[in-house]
Amino acid sequence: MSEESKEAQSSELNSSELGTKEFWDGRYELEMRNYKSHGDVGEIWFDESSQARVIKWIMQNSEISHESRILDIGCGNGMFLVELAQEGYKSLFGVDYSQQAIDLATSIAQDEEIEHIEYKAVDILSPDEVKELGKFKITHDKGTYDAISLCPDDPTTKRAKYLENVHSLTEDKGIFIITSCNWTEDELKSFFGAKFRLKQILPTPTFKFGGKIGNVVSTVAFEKLS
Numbered sequence: 001m002s003e004e005s006k007e008a009q010s011s012e013l014n015s016s017e018l019g020t021k022e023f024w025d026g027r028y029e030l031e032m033r034n035y036k037s038h039g040d041v042g043e044i045w046f047d048e049s050s051q052a053r054v055i056k057w058i059m060q061n062s063e064i065s066h067e068s069r070i071l072d073i074g075c076g077n078g079m080f081l082v083e084l085a086q087e088g089y090k091s092l093f094g095v096d097y098s099q100q101a102i103d104l105a106t107s108i109a110q111d112e113e114i115e116h117i118e119y120k121a122v123d124i125l126s127p128d129e130v131k132e133l134g135k136f137k138i139t140h141d142k143g144t145y146d147a148i149s150l151c152p153d154d155p156t157t158k159r160a161k162y163l164e165n166v167h168s169l170t171e172d173k174g175i176f177i178i179t180s181c182n183w184t185e186d187e188l189k190s191f192f193g194a195k196f197r198l199k200q201i202l203p204t205p206t207f208k209f210g211g212k213i214g215n216v217v218s219t220v221a222f223e224k225l226s
Contacts, residue, residue, distance in 0.1 A: 012155050013182055019150030021097055028100035031077065032107070041077050041108055050142065050179055050204070050217055055083050057202055057221065058138065063175070066090055068137035071169060073124055074144030078105025078117065085114045093133065095122035124148075125161045127168075135171040142179040149182060159191070167195040170224040175199060179219040188220045196222030 017023045035041060058064050066088045072080050075094030084092055096102055099121045106119050122129045124144065148158050170176050176196055180188060189198055202219040 013149050015152035015155070016150040019147050019152060019155070024096075024098045024147070025100050028076070028098050028104050032100060032104045035104060035107065041079060041104075050219065051080055051083065053202055053204070053219060054140065054142070054177055054179065055080070055087065057177075057200075058084070058089075059087060061175075064137060069093065069135070069171075070138040071095065071133065071136040071140065073139060073141040073166070074147070075105055075119065076101050076143075078108055078119065080140065080142065081105075081117050082109060082112060082114050085109075085116050090116040092117045093136070094119045095124065095133070097121065097123045124165055125158055127161075127165060130165045130169060133169060135174070136169055137171055137174050139166055139170045139174065139176045141166070141177070143181075145178060146180050146182045163192065163195055167224065170196075172224060172226050174224050176222045176224065177202075177219070178222075179217055181217045183218065185218045185220055188218060192220075192222055196224055199223045 031041075058070075064070075067090055069091045070081075070084060070089060070093065072078075072092075072094045075081060075096050078094050081092045081094050094102075094105055094117060096105070096119075102119045102121045108114075109117050109119070120133075122133065124130065125148070145159070145162060148162050149155055151158055166176055176192070178188060178192070183191070185201055199221040202221065204217050204219055
């Protein structure tokens with residue numbers, strides 16, 4: 001094994017069932033049953049404050065209009081896009097590799113009579129499937145890169161494919177926003193800096209332990225390099 005391979009392998013996270021499609025299919029199948037039985041839309045990952053923080057940033061950014069194409073990668077129950085639609089954004093797209101997640105998100109949007117959202121089952125690691133989506137002013141990820149990083153099957157290659165595909169999905173000078181609970185701001189800047197430049201770090205809640213201050217989650221906005 002080369003020194004580069006050893007370094008890449010040592011930098012990977014410990015694998016988890018959260019990195020498998022089977023886990024998420026089962027999770028969203030359960031959430032769909034709960035939604036049908038008593039209207040529970042399911043969990044908003046990293047809590048609602050993380051979602052609200054990104055939406056507020058988008059709304060305050062003069063570069064982003066209500067007609068800008070916005071893609072939510074790993075949309076889950078679709079609530080991020082529902083909130084944007086309620087704020088007047090009109091060109092919204094959600095993708096997830098779990099068909100059960102897409103079914104749940106579609107049901108919620110229909111019941112809420114939300115327009116201007118398209119959902120589709122897409123493997124974000126498939127160049128062919130990604131190419132069909134076109135390009136977006138905003139590409140957004142809250143948790144999908146984390147899940148890929150936890151995959152038990154060759155996460156190094158999968159993370160590289162993710163970077164390439166997100167770059168191709170983002171239009172020139174477009175913005176990629178990522179929220180992670182597994183990677184620090186510096187780690188995100190290091191990895192995505194190969195294809196994007198840092199635009200802004202969004203402040204997130206901090207904690208203090210052993211005299212050091214850290215973040216519960218990291219949210220970073222990048223601009224695509226041409």
